[in-house]
Amino acid sequence: MGSNPTRPTTFIQPKDFCLLSTPPNLLSSRPPSAGRIAVLGAGITGLTAAWRLQRAGFAPIVFERSTQLGGAIGAITREGWRHELGPNSLLEGSAEVAALIDDVGLGGRRIYAAPAAKQRYIVRGGRLVAMPGSPWAFIGTSLFSWRAKLALLGEPWRRPSPADAEESVADFVVRRLGREFLDYAINPLVGGVYAGDPMLLSVRQAFPKLHALEQTHGSLLRGTWARRKIRGGPKERIFSFPDGLEDLPFALARPLGAAVRLGHRVLGVARGEEGWRVEFERGGGRGGETFAAVVVALPAGVIAALPVENIPGAERLAALSEIEHPPVVSVFTGYMRAQVRHPLDGFGVLVPQVERRQILGTLFSSTLFPGRAPAGHVALTTFVGGTRDPQLAGLDDPALLRVVQGELASLLGASGAPVFTHVQRWPRAIPQYTLGYQRFKDVVTAVEASAPGFFIGGNCRDGISLANCMEAGRRLADAAAKYVAREGV
Numbered sequence: 001m002g003s004n005p006t007r008p009t010t011f012i013q014p015k016d017f018c019l020l021s022t023p024p025n026l027l028s029s030r031p032p033s034a035g036r037i038a039v040l041g042a043g044i045t046g047l048t049a050a051w052r053l054q055r056a057g058f059a060p061i062v063f064e065r066s067t068q069l070g071g072a073i074g075a076i077t078r079e080g081w082r083h084e085l086g087p088n089s090l091l092e093g094s095a096e097v098a099a100l101i102d103d104v105g106l107g108g109r110r111i112y113a114a115p116a117a118k119q120r121y122i123v124r125g126g127r128l129v130a131m132p133g134s135p136w137a138f139i140g141t142s143l144f145s146w147r148a149k150l151a152l153l154g155e156p157w158r159r160p161s162p163a164d165a166e167e168s169v170a171d172f173v174v175r176r177l178g179r180e181f182l183d184y185a186i187n188p189l190v191g192g193v194y195a196g197d198p199m200l201l202s203v204r205q206a207f208p209k210l211h212a213l214e215q216t217h218g219s220l221l222r223g224t225w226a227r228r229k230i231r232g233g234p235k236e237r238i239f240s241f242p243d244g245l246e247d248l249p250f251a252l253a254r255p256l257g258a259a260v261r262l263g264h265r266v267l268g269v270a271r272g273e274e275g276w277r278v279e280f281e282r283g284g285g286r287g288g289e290t291f292a293a294v295v296v297a298l299p300a301g302v303i304a305a306l307p308v309e310n311i312p313g314a315e316r317l318a319a320l321s322e323i324e325h326p327p328v329v330s331v332f333t334g335y336m337r338a339q340v341r342h343p344l345d346g347f348g349v350l351v352p353q354v355e356r357r358q359i360l361g362t363l364f365s366s367t368l369f370p371g372r373a374p375a376g377h378v379a380l381t382t383f384v385g386g387t388r389d390p391q392l393a394g395l396d397d398p399a400l401l402r403v404v405q406g407e408l409a410s411l412l413g414a415s416g417a418p419v420f421t422h423v424q425r426w427p428r429a430i431p432q433y434t435l436g437y438q439r440f441k442d443v444v445t446a447v448e449a450s451a452p453g454f455f456i457g458g459n460c461r462d463g464i465s466l467a468n469c470m471e472a473g474r475r476l477a478d479a480a481a482k483y484v485a486r487e488g489v
Protein backbone atom coordinates (compact mmCIF):
# COMPACT_ATOMS: atom_id res chain seq x y z
CA MET A 1 0.00 0.00 0.00
CA GLY A 2 2.88 2.33 0.70
CA SER A 3 4.51 3.81 -2.34
CA ASN A 4 7.77 2.07 -2.88
CA PRO A 5 9.90 2.78 -5.86
CA THR A 6 12.37 0.03 -5.04
CA ARG A 7 9.84 -2.68 -4.27
CA PRO A 8 10.21 -5.53 -6.73
CA THR A 9 7.24 -5.97 -9.02
CA THR A 10 8.93 -9.19 -10.15
CA PHE A 11 6.92 -11.88 -11.77
CA ILE A 12 3.70 -9.99 -12.41
CA GLN A 13 4.11 -7.21 -14.92
CA PRO A 14 1.28 -4.95 -16.07
CA LYS A 15 1.32 -6.61 -19.49
CA ASP A 16 0.10 -9.76 -17.80
CA PHE A 17 -3.22 -8.06 -17.17
CA CYS A 18 -3.92 -7.79 -20.91
CA LEU A 19 -2.76 -11.29 -21.61
CA LEU A 20 -5.07 -12.73 -19.05
CA SER A 21 -8.11 -14.56 -20.13
CA THR A 22 -10.38 -17.05 -18.49
CA PRO A 23 -8.55 -20.39 -18.21
CA PRO A 24 -9.86 -22.93 -20.72
CA ASN A 25 -12.71 -24.94 -19.32
CA LEU A 26 -12.02 -28.53 -20.11
CA LEU A 27 -15.23 -29.87 -18.63
CA SER A 28 -17.64 -28.54 -21.21
CA SER A 29 -20.75 -29.74 -19.38
CA ARG A 30 -19.94 -27.43 -16.48
CA PRO A 31 -20.44 -23.66 -16.50
CA PRO A 32 -17.40 -21.48 -17.33
CA SER A 33 -17.17 -20.46 -13.67
CA ALA A 34 -16.64 -24.08 -12.53
CA GLY A 35 -13.99 -24.38 -9.81
CA ARG A 36 -12.97 -20.74 -10.26
CA ILE A 37 -12.89 -18.76 -7.07
CA ALA A 38 -12.45 -14.99 -6.95
CA VAL A 39 -10.28 -13.70 -4.12
CA LEU A 40 -10.70 -9.98 -3.50
CA GLY A 41 -7.59 -8.32 -2.06
CA ALA A 42 -3.93 -9.37 -2.23
CA GLY A 43 -3.05 -8.63 1.38
CA ILE A 44 -1.76 -11.48 3.51
CA THR A 45 -5.30 -12.82 4.05
CA GLY A 46 -6.24 -12.96 0.37
CA LEU A 47 -2.89 -14.32 -0.78
CA THR A 48 -2.92 -17.07 1.85
CA ALA A 49 -6.45 -18.03 0.80
CA ALA A 50 -5.53 -18.08 -2.90
CA TRP A 51 -2.33 -20.03 -2.32
CA ARG A 52 -4.23 -22.69 -0.35
CA LEU A 53 -7.02 -22.89 -2.90
CA GLN A 54 -4.55 -23.44 -5.71
CA ARG A 55 -2.79 -26.16 -3.70
CA ALA A 56 -6.15 -27.85 -3.22
CA GLY A 57 -6.71 -27.96 -6.98
CA PHE A 58 -9.02 -24.98 -7.42
CA ALA A 59 -8.50 -22.04 -9.74
CA PRO A 60 -8.30 -18.85 -7.68
CA ILE A 61 -8.09 -15.43 -9.35
CA VAL A 62 -6.92 -12.61 -7.08
CA PHE A 63 -8.13 -9.05 -7.73
CA GLU A 64 -5.96 -6.35 -6.18
CA ARG A 65 -6.55 -2.62 -6.53
CA SER A 66 -2.93 -1.64 -5.94
CA THR A 67 -0.03 -2.29 -8.29
CA GLN A 68 1.79 -3.95 -5.40
CA LEU A 69 1.29 -7.13 -3.45
CA GLY A 70 0.94 -7.58 0.27
CA GLY A 71 -1.52 -4.92 1.46
CA ALA A 72 -0.13 -3.54 4.71
CA ILE A 73 3.15 -5.41 4.20
CA GLY A 74 5.81 -3.44 2.37
CA ALA A 75 9.21 -1.81 2.67
CA ILE A 76 11.47 0.75 1.11
CA THR A 77 15.15 -0.06 0.75
CA ARG A 78 17.59 2.77 0.05
CA GLU A 79 21.30 3.38 0.60
CA GLY A 80 21.57 0.46 3.00
CA TRP A 81 18.47 1.41 5.03
CA ARG A 82 15.28 -0.67 5.11
CA HIS A 83 12.06 0.81 6.46
CA GLU A 84 9.32 -1.78 7.00
CA LEU A 85 6.39 0.48 6.25
CA GLY A 86 3.69 -1.48 8.07
CA PRO A 87 4.25 -4.67 10.09
CA ASN A 88 7.84 -5.23 11.19
CA SER A 89 7.77 -8.80 12.43
CA LEU A 90 5.75 -11.98 12.60
CA LEU A 91 5.05 -14.02 15.69
CA GLU A 92 5.44 -17.76 15.26
CA GLY A 93 2.50 -18.35 17.55
CA SER A 94 0.92 -21.44 16.01
CA ALA A 95 1.98 -24.65 14.31
CA GLU A 96 -0.22 -23.67 11.37
CA VAL A 97 1.70 -20.46 10.70
CA ALA A 98 5.05 -22.23 11.10
CA ALA A 99 3.95 -24.94 8.63
CA LEU A 100 2.77 -22.39 6.07
CA ILE A 101 6.13 -20.61 6.17
CA ASP A 102 7.80 -23.95 5.48
CA ASP A 103 5.33 -24.89 2.74
CA VAL A 104 5.88 -21.67 0.80
CA GLY A 105 9.61 -22.37 0.86
CA LEU A 106 10.60 -19.72 3.38
CA GLY A 107 11.43 -22.09 6.25
CA GLY A 108 15.18 -21.79 5.77
CA ARG A 109 14.97 -18.03 5.31
CA ARG A 110 13.46 -17.17 8.68
CA ILE A 111 15.56 -14.71 10.64
CA TYR A 112 14.68 -14.78 14.30
CA ALA A 113 14.88 -11.55 16.26
CA ALA A 114 18.30 -11.04 17.86
CA PRO A 115 18.56 -12.41 21.44
CA ALA A 116 19.04 -8.83 22.69
CA ALA A 117 15.53 -8.07 21.46
CA LYS A 118 14.09 -10.14 24.34
CA GLN A 119 14.47 -7.02 26.42
CA ARG A 120 11.59 -4.57 26.16
CA TYR A 121 11.56 -1.11 27.63
CA ILE A 122 8.75 0.98 29.06
CA VAL A 123 9.03 4.67 29.86
CA ARG A 124 8.45 5.53 33.51
CA GLY A 125 9.22 8.96 34.93
CA GLY A 126 10.81 9.94 31.62
CA ARG A 127 13.35 7.08 31.76
CA LEU A 128 13.52 3.70 30.04
CA VAL A 129 12.89 0.82 32.45
CA ALA A 130 13.30 -2.79 31.31
CA MET A 131 10.12 -4.91 31.46
CA PRO A 132 10.76 -7.70 33.97
CA GLY A 133 11.24 -10.99 32.15
CA SER A 134 11.18 -13.34 35.14
CA PRO A 135 9.62 -13.52 38.62
CA TRP A 136 12.95 -12.45 40.15
CA ALA A 137 13.25 -9.50 37.83
CA PHE A 138 9.66 -8.62 38.69
CA ILE A 139 10.47 -8.46 42.39
CA GLY A 140 13.40 -6.16 41.73
CA THR A 141 11.95 -3.94 39.00
CA SER A 142 11.39 -0.24 39.47
CA LEU A 143 8.62 -0.34 36.87
CA PHE A 144 6.00 -1.18 39.51
CA SER A 145 5.66 0.00 43.11
CA TRP A 146 5.76 -2.46 46.02
CA ARG A 147 2.06 -1.88 46.49
CA ALA A 148 1.35 -2.96 42.91
CA LYS A 149 3.61 -6.01 43.26
CA LEU A 150 1.95 -7.13 46.49
CA ALA A 151 -1.52 -6.59 45.04
CA LEU A 152 -0.61 -9.01 42.25
CA LEU A 153 -0.33 -11.82 44.80
CA GLY A 154 -4.11 -11.67 45.23
CA GLU A 155 -4.83 -12.17 41.52
CA PRO A 156 -5.43 -15.94 41.63
CA TRP A 157 -8.22 -15.40 44.18
CA ARG A 158 -10.12 -12.70 42.28
CA ARG A 159 -13.40 -13.93 40.84
CA PRO A 160 -13.68 -14.19 37.04
CA SER A 161 -16.33 -12.16 35.29
CA PRO A 162 -19.33 -13.99 33.77
CA ALA A 163 -18.40 -15.64 30.47
CA ASP A 164 -20.71 -13.43 28.41
CA ALA A 165 -19.81 -10.13 30.12
CA GLU A 166 -18.56 -7.39 27.79
CA GLU A 167 -15.69 -5.65 29.53
CA SER A 168 -13.07 -3.17 28.36
CA VAL A 169 -9.40 -4.15 28.42
CA ALA A 170 -8.85 -1.38 30.99
CA ASP A 171 -11.60 -2.60 33.37
CA PHE A 172 -10.43 -6.18 33.02
CA VAL A 173 -6.82 -5.32 33.85
CA VAL A 174 -7.68 -3.03 36.77
CA ARG A 175 -10.03 -5.70 38.19
CA ARG A 176 -7.46 -8.49 37.95
CA LEU A 177 -4.07 -6.80 38.19
CA GLY A 178 -4.58 -3.26 39.45
CA ARG A 179 -4.32 0.26 38.09
CA GLU A 180 -0.54 0.40 37.85
CA PHE A 181 -0.46 -2.63 35.55
CA LEU A 182 -2.94 -0.92 33.31
CA ASP A 183 -0.89 2.28 33.21
CA TYR A 184 2.61 0.82 32.89
CA ALA A 185 2.12 -2.53 31.13
CA ILE A 186 -1.16 -2.88 29.27
CA ASN A 187 -1.74 0.70 28.17
CA PRO A 188 1.65 0.91 26.39
CA LEU A 189 1.16 -2.59 24.98
CA VAL A 190 -2.24 -1.68 23.53
CA GLY A 191 -0.65 1.47 22.08
CA GLY A 192 2.05 -0.70 20.49
CA VAL A 193 -0.21 -3.42 19.11
CA TYR A 194 -3.46 -1.64 18.18
CA ALA A 195 -2.38 2.00 18.39
CA GLY A 196 -5.52 1.90 20.51
CA ASP A 197 -7.01 2.78 23.89
CA PRO A 198 -7.61 0.01 26.48
CA MET A 199 -10.66 1.91 27.77
CA LEU A 200 -12.34 1.48 24.38
CA LEU A 201 -11.21 -2.02 23.36
CA SER A 202 -13.18 -5.12 24.33
CA VAL A 203 -11.01 -7.66 26.15
CA ARG A 204 -12.80 -10.68 24.67
CA GLN A 205 -12.49 -9.30 21.13
CA ALA A 206 -9.09 -7.61 21.20
CA PHE A 207 -7.27 -10.06 23.51
CA PRO A 208 -9.25 -13.31 23.27
CA LYS A 209 -6.40 -15.38 24.73
CA LEU A 210 -6.28 -13.22 27.84
CA HIS A 211 -10.03 -13.47 28.23
CA ALA A 212 -9.87 -17.25 27.74
CA LEU A 213 -7.17 -17.58 30.43
CA GLU A 214 -9.50 -16.07 33.00
CA GLN A 215 -12.48 -18.11 31.82
CA THR A 216 -10.60 -21.42 31.71
CA HIS A 217 -8.33 -21.13 34.72
CA GLY A 218 -10.13 -18.52 36.82
CA SER A 219 -6.90 -16.50 36.99
CA LEU A 220 -4.30 -15.09 34.62
CA LEU A 221 -1.39 -16.20 36.81
CA ARG A 222 -2.73 -19.73 37.23
CA GLY A 223 -3.54 -19.93 33.52
CA THR A 224 -0.11 -18.71 32.43
CA TRP A 225 1.55 -21.20 34.75
CA ALA A 226 -0.59 -24.08 33.49
CA ARG A 227 0.10 -23.21 29.85
CA ARG A 228 3.84 -23.07 30.47
CA LYS A 229 3.75 -26.51 32.05
CA ILE A 230 1.85 -27.98 29.09
CA ARG A 231 4.13 -26.40 26.50
CA GLY A 232 7.34 -26.75 28.48
CA GLY A 233 7.90 -23.00 28.32
CA PRO A 234 6.96 -20.29 25.90
CA LYS A 235 8.19 -20.93 22.36
CA GLU A 236 6.66 -18.01 20.54
CA ARG A 237 9.43 -16.44 18.55
CA ILE A 238 9.51 -13.29 16.48
CA PHE A 239 10.92 -13.45 13.01
CA SER A 240 11.23 -11.86 9.59
CA PHE A 241 13.13 -12.69 6.39
CA PRO A 242 16.39 -11.47 4.85
CA ASP A 243 14.60 -9.04 2.53
CA GLY A 244 11.97 -8.19 5.13
CA LEU A 245 8.38 -9.35 5.50
CA GLU A 246 7.68 -8.74 1.80
CA ASP A 247 9.28 -12.11 1.13
CA LEU A 248 6.07 -13.69 2.40
CA PRO A 249 3.51 -12.18 0.00
CA PHE A 250 5.94 -12.74 -2.86
CA ALA A 251 6.41 -16.40 -1.93
CA LEU A 252 2.63 -16.88 -1.71
CA ALA A 253 2.01 -15.13 -5.03
CA ARG A 254 4.81 -16.74 -7.03
CA PRO A 255 3.03 -20.04 -7.81
CA LEU A 256 -0.17 -18.13 -8.54
CA GLY A 257 1.61 -16.23 -11.32
CA ALA A 258 -0.80 -14.37 -13.61
CA ALA A 259 -3.75 -15.41 -11.45
CA VAL A 260 -2.83 -12.43 -9.26
CA ARG A 261 -4.21 -9.41 -11.07
CA LEU A 262 -2.65 -6.25 -9.76
CA GLY A 263 -4.20 -2.91 -10.65
CA HIS A 264 -7.70 -4.46 -10.66
CA ARG A 265 -10.08 -2.53 -8.39
CA VAL A 266 -13.21 -4.48 -7.54
CA LEU A 267 -16.35 -2.38 -8.06
CA GLY A 268 -19.02 -4.81 -6.95
CA VAL A 269 -20.22 -8.38 -6.66
CA ALA A 270 -23.55 -9.85 -7.80
CA ARG A 271 -25.11 -13.28 -7.49
CA GLY A 272 -26.64 -14.53 -10.70
CA GLU A 273 -27.84 -17.70 -12.43
CA GLU A 274 -24.32 -18.58 -13.56
CA GLY A 275 -22.63 -17.95 -10.24
CA TRP A 276 -20.93 -14.90 -8.72
CA ARG A 277 -20.17 -11.98 -11.00
CA VAL A 278 -17.23 -9.78 -10.02
CA GLU A 279 -17.10 -6.35 -11.64
CA PHE A 280 -13.75 -4.60 -11.72
CA GLU A 281 -11.89 -1.63 -13.12
CA ARG A 282 -8.38 -1.80 -14.58
CA GLY A 283 -6.37 0.81 -16.43
CA GLY A 284 -9.42 3.01 -16.94
CA GLY A 285 -11.54 0.20 -18.45
CA ARG A 286 -14.15 -2.01 -16.83
CA GLY A 287 -14.60 -5.76 -16.87
CA GLY A 288 -16.55 -8.55 -15.25
CA GLU A 289 -16.17 -12.28 -14.77
CA THR A 290 -18.19 -15.05 -13.23
CA PHE A 291 -16.97 -17.36 -10.48
CA ALA A 292 -18.25 -20.29 -8.48
CA ALA A 293 -17.48 -18.54 -5.19
CA VAL A 294 -16.03 -15.29 -3.85
CA VAL A 295 -13.59 -14.79 -0.98
CA VAL A 296 -13.58 -11.21 0.30
CA ALA A 297 -10.30 -10.22 1.99
CA LEU A 298 -10.67 -6.45 1.82
CA PRO A 299 -10.38 -3.74 4.49
CA ALA A 300 -13.56 -3.12 6.51
CA GLY A 301 -14.27 0.28 4.93
CA VAL A 302 -14.07 -1.21 1.44
CA ILE A 303 -16.37 -4.10 2.35
CA ALA A 304 -18.85 -1.62 3.83
CA ALA A 305 -19.01 0.31 0.55
CA LEU A 306 -18.93 -2.71 -1.79
CA PRO A 307 -22.15 -3.16 -3.76
CA VAL A 308 -23.31 -6.78 -3.26
CA GLU A 309 -26.37 -7.45 -5.42
CA ASN A 310 -29.09 -10.08 -5.17
CA ILE A 311 -28.29 -10.98 -1.57
CA PRO A 312 -31.07 -10.22 0.90
CA GLY A 313 -29.72 -8.09 3.73
CA ALA A 314 -26.28 -7.47 2.14
CA GLU A 315 -26.78 -3.75 2.73
CA ARG A 316 -26.17 -4.48 6.42
CA LEU A 317 -22.44 -4.74 5.58
CA ALA A 318 -22.52 -0.92 5.48
CA ALA A 319 -22.31 -1.10 9.30
CA LEU A 320 -18.62 -2.06 8.95
CA SER A 321 -17.92 1.57 8.05
CA GLU A 322 -18.39 2.30 11.78
CA ILE A 323 -15.31 0.26 12.73
CA GLU A 324 -12.73 2.73 13.92
CA HIS A 325 -9.29 2.79 12.27
CA PRO A 326 -7.22 5.58 13.85
CA PRO A 327 -4.39 7.04 11.76
CA VAL A 328 -0.81 6.02 12.49
CA VAL A 329 2.46 7.29 11.06
CA SER A 330 5.57 5.14 10.97
CA VAL A 331 8.58 7.44 11.15
CA PHE A 332 11.91 5.84 10.28
CA THR A 333 15.07 7.62 11.44
CA GLY A 334 18.65 6.52 10.86
CA TYR A 335 21.54 7.77 12.98
CA MET A 336 25.25 7.17 13.13
CA ARG A 337 25.84 4.80 16.06
CA ALA A 338 27.81 7.43 17.95
CA GLN A 339 24.86 9.83 17.84
CA VAL A 340 22.70 7.62 20.11
CA ARG A 341 23.70 7.25 23.76
CA HIS A 342 21.35 4.37 24.64
CA PRO A 343 22.76 0.88 23.95
CA LEU A 344 19.54 -0.02 22.06
CA ASP A 345 19.78 -3.47 23.63
CA GLY A 346 16.19 -4.48 23.13
CA PHE A 347 13.11 -4.81 20.97
CA GLY A 348 12.22 -1.20 21.54
CA VAL A 349 10.45 1.10 23.93
CA LEU A 350 6.73 1.59 24.55
CA VAL A 351 5.30 4.77 25.99
CA PRO A 352 2.43 4.73 28.54
CA GLN A 353 -0.22 7.39 28.02
CA VAL A 354 0.26 8.67 31.57
CA GLU A 355 3.79 9.73 30.62
CA ARG A 356 2.24 12.37 28.32
CA ARG A 357 4.71 12.12 25.46
CA GLN A 358 4.09 12.50 21.75
CA ILE A 359 4.99 9.03 20.46
CA LEU A 360 3.46 5.57 20.98
CA GLY A 361 6.81 3.85 20.95
CA THR A 362 9.97 3.13 19.00
CA LEU A 363 11.34 -0.12 17.60
CA PHE A 364 15.10 -0.60 17.73
CA SER A 365 14.92 -1.89 14.17
CA SER A 366 18.63 -2.44 13.57
CA THR A 367 18.91 -4.41 16.82
CA LEU A 368 15.95 -6.60 15.89
CA PHE A 369 17.03 -7.77 12.44
CA PRO A 370 20.11 -7.39 10.24
CA GLY A 371 19.95 -5.33 7.06
CA ARG A 372 18.03 -2.40 8.50
CA ALA A 373 20.90 0.11 8.62
CA PRO A 374 24.34 0.51 6.98
CA ALA A 375 27.37 -0.52 9.06
CA GLY A 376 28.13 1.88 11.88
CA HIS A 377 24.56 3.20 11.94
CA VAL A 378 21.32 2.43 13.80
CA ALA A 379 17.72 2.44 12.60
CA LEU A 380 14.74 3.42 14.76
CA THR A 381 11.08 3.09 13.74
CA THR A 382 8.76 5.34 15.74
CA PHE A 383 4.95 5.24 15.71
CA VAL A 384 2.92 8.41 16.14
CA GLY A 385 -0.84 8.94 16.36
CA GLY A 386 -3.33 6.18 17.08
CA THR A 387 -6.45 6.65 19.18
CA ARG A 388 -4.30 8.48 21.71
CA ASP A 389 -3.14 11.34 19.44
CA PRO A 390 -4.89 11.17 16.05
CA GLN A 391 -4.20 14.86 15.36
CA LEU A 392 -0.43 14.32 15.61
CA ALA A 393 -0.67 11.89 12.68
CA GLY A 394 -1.91 14.83 10.60
CA LEU A 395 1.28 16.90 11.03
CA ASP A 396 3.34 17.42 7.91
CA ASP A 397 6.61 15.52 7.50
CA PRO A 398 9.00 18.20 8.84
CA ALA A 399 6.82 18.73 11.93
CA LEU A 400 6.53 14.98 12.54
CA LEU A 401 10.27 14.56 12.22
CA ARG A 402 10.81 17.39 14.71
CA VAL A 403 8.46 15.65 17.20
CA VAL A 404 10.19 12.30 16.78
CA GLN A 405 13.68 13.75 16.89
CA GLY A 406 12.83 15.58 20.12
CA GLU A 407 11.42 12.45 21.77
CA LEU A 408 14.37 10.30 20.70
CA ALA A 409 16.77 12.92 22.00
CA SER A 410 15.05 12.97 25.36
CA LEU A 411 14.45 9.21 25.74
CA LEU A 412 17.44 7.64 23.97
CA GLY A 413 19.98 10.43 24.01
CA ALA A 414 19.92 10.76 20.22
CA SER A 415 21.88 13.89 19.40
CA GLY A 416 21.72 15.95 16.25
CA ALA A 417 19.65 15.33 13.17
CA PRO A 418 19.12 11.81 11.80
CA VAL A 419 21.18 11.05 8.70
CA PHE A 420 18.29 9.24 7.00
CA THR A 421 14.52 9.64 7.37
CA HIS A 422 11.40 8.19 5.80
CA VAL A 423 7.76 8.76 6.74
CA GLN A 424 4.95 6.30 6.01
CA ARG A 425 1.36 7.33 6.73
CA TRP A 426 -1.49 4.94 7.47
CA PRO A 427 -4.66 7.04 7.45
CA ARG A 428 -6.72 3.96 8.48
CA ALA A 429 -4.18 1.77 10.18
CA ILE A 430 -5.69 -0.97 12.33
CA PRO A 431 -9.33 -1.90 13.06
CA GLN A 432 -10.20 -1.29 16.70
CA TYR A 433 -11.99 -4.22 18.32
CA THR A 434 -14.01 -1.93 20.56
CA LEU A 435 -16.78 -2.71 23.06
CA GLY A 436 -19.76 -4.14 21.20
CA TYR A 437 -17.59 -5.30 18.28
CA GLN A 438 -19.48 -8.59 18.12
CA ARG A 439 -22.27 -6.77 16.27
CA PHE A 440 -19.97 -6.31 13.27
CA LYS A 441 -19.07 -9.99 13.29
CA ASP A 442 -22.75 -10.89 13.58
CA VAL A 443 -23.56 -8.82 10.49
CA VAL A 444 -20.86 -10.62 8.50
CA THR A 445 -22.06 -14.03 9.70
CA ALA A 446 -25.67 -13.19 8.81
CA VAL A 447 -24.77 -11.96 5.31
CA GLU A 448 -22.67 -15.05 4.65
CA ALA A 449 -25.58 -17.23 5.75
CA SER A 450 -27.85 -15.66 3.16
CA ALA A 451 -25.20 -15.76 0.42
CA PRO A 452 -23.93 -19.28 -0.22
CA GLY A 453 -20.52 -19.11 -1.88
CA PHE A 454 -19.68 -15.68 -0.46
CA PHE A 455 -17.04 -15.64 2.28
CA ILE A 456 -15.58 -12.72 4.24
CA GLY A 457 -12.45 -12.54 6.40
CA GLY A 458 -9.31 -10.66 7.27
CA ASN A 459 -8.18 -8.27 9.93
CA CYS A 460 -11.62 -6.82 10.63
CA ARG A 461 -13.03 -10.23 11.53
CA ASP A 462 -10.32 -12.69 12.45
CA GLY A 463 -7.82 -10.68 14.50
CA ILE A 464 -5.29 -8.09 13.43
CA SER A 465 -1.94 -9.87 13.54
CA LEU A 466 -0.31 -11.32 10.45
CA ALA A 467 -0.62 -14.76 12.04
CA ASN A 468 -4.38 -14.18 12.59
CA CYS A 469 -4.73 -13.15 8.95
CA MET A 470 -2.84 -16.21 7.70
CA GLU A 471 -5.16 -18.40 9.74
CA ALA A 472 -8.09 -16.44 8.31
CA GLY A 473 -6.80 -17.17 4.79
CA ARG A 474 -6.85 -20.88 5.57
CA ARG A 475 -10.36 -20.69 7.04
CA LEU A 476 -11.64 -18.83 3.99
CA ALA A 477 -9.98 -21.23 1.57
CA ASP A 478 -11.41 -24.24 3.41
CA ALA A 479 -14.91 -22.76 3.42
CA ALA A 480 -14.82 -21.83 -0.27
CA ALA A 481 -13.32 -25.17 -1.30
CA LYS A 482 -15.92 -27.08 0.71
CA TYR A 483 -18.74 -25.07 -0.84
CA VAL A 484 -17.52 -25.54 -4.41
CA ALA A 485 -16.91 -29.26 -3.92
CA ARG A 486 -20.26 -29.81 -2.17
CA GLU A 487 -22.32 -27.87 -4.69
CA GLY A 488 -20.33 -29.15 -7.67
CA VAL A 489 -20.14 -25.58 -9.02
Ligand SMILES: Cc1cc2nc3c(=O)[nH]c(=O)nc-3n(C[C@H](O)[C@H](O)[C@H](O)COP(=O)(O)OP(=O)(O)OC[C@H]3O[C@@H](n4cnc5c(N)ncnc54)[C@H](O)[C@@H]3O)c2cc1C
Nearest residue numbers: 041043044045065071072086087088266458459464465466
Ligand atom coordinates in the same frame (compact mmCIF):
# COMPACT_ATOMS: atom_id res chain seq x y z
C1 LIG B 1 1.55 0.35 10.77
C2 LIG B 1 1.16 -1.10 10.99
C3 LIG B 1 1.99 -1.92 11.74
C4 LIG B 1 1.65 -3.26 11.95
N1 LIG B 1 2.52 -4.07 12.62
C5 LIG B 1 2.27 -5.40 12.71
C6 LIG B 1 3.27 -6.31 13.20
O1 LIG B 1 4.41 -5.90 13.51
N2 LIG B 1 2.95 -7.63 13.28
C7 LIG B 1 1.74 -8.10 12.90
O2 LIG B 1 1.50 -9.32 13.01
N3 LIG B 1 0.78 -7.28 12.39
C8 LIG B 1 1.02 -5.95 12.27
N4 LIG B 1 0.10 -5.11 11.70
C9 LIG B 1 -1.22 -5.65 11.30
C10 LIG B 1 -1.19 -6.42 9.98
O3 LIG B 1 -0.19 -5.90 9.14
C11 LIG B 1 -2.54 -6.32 9.25
O4 LIG B 1 -3.61 -6.57 10.13
C12 LIG B 1 -2.60 -7.31 8.09
O5 LIG B 1 -1.50 -7.13 7.24
C13 LIG B 1 -3.92 -7.14 7.32
O6 LIG B 1 -3.95 -8.04 6.23
P1 LIG B 1 -5.24 -8.19 5.32
O7 LIG B 1 -4.85 -9.03 4.17
O8 LIG B 1 -6.40 -8.65 6.14
O9 LIG B 1 -5.60 -6.70 4.85
P2 LIG B 1 -4.76 -5.70 3.95
O10 LIG B 1 -3.31 -5.89 4.14
O11 LIG B 1 -5.34 -4.36 4.23
O12 LIG B 1 -5.10 -6.15 2.46
C14 LIG B 1 -6.29 -5.79 1.80
C15 LIG B 1 -5.98 -5.60 0.33
O13 LIG B 1 -7.20 -5.24 -0.35
C16 LIG B 1 -6.85 -4.32 -1.37
N5 LIG B 1 -8.05 -3.60 -1.81
C17 LIG B 1 -8.70 -2.58 -1.19
N6 LIG B 1 -9.77 -2.21 -1.91
C18 LIG B 1 -9.81 -3.00 -3.00
C19 LIG B 1 -10.70 -3.11 -4.11
N7 LIG B 1 -11.78 -2.32 -4.25
N8 LIG B 1 -10.44 -4.05 -5.06
C20 LIG B 1 -9.37 -4.86 -4.96
N9 LIG B 1 -8.48 -4.80 -3.91
C21 LIG B 1 -8.72 -3.88 -2.97
C22 LIG B 1 -5.81 -3.44 -0.70
O14 LIG B 1 -5.06 -2.71 -1.66
C23 LIG B 1 -4.99 -4.46 0.06
O15 LIG B 1 -3.93 -4.96 -0.71
C24 LIG B 1 0.42 -3.77 11.45
C25 LIG B 1 -0.41 -2.94 10.68
C26 LIG B 1 -0.05 -1.62 10.44
C27 LIG B 1 -0.94 -0.75 9.59
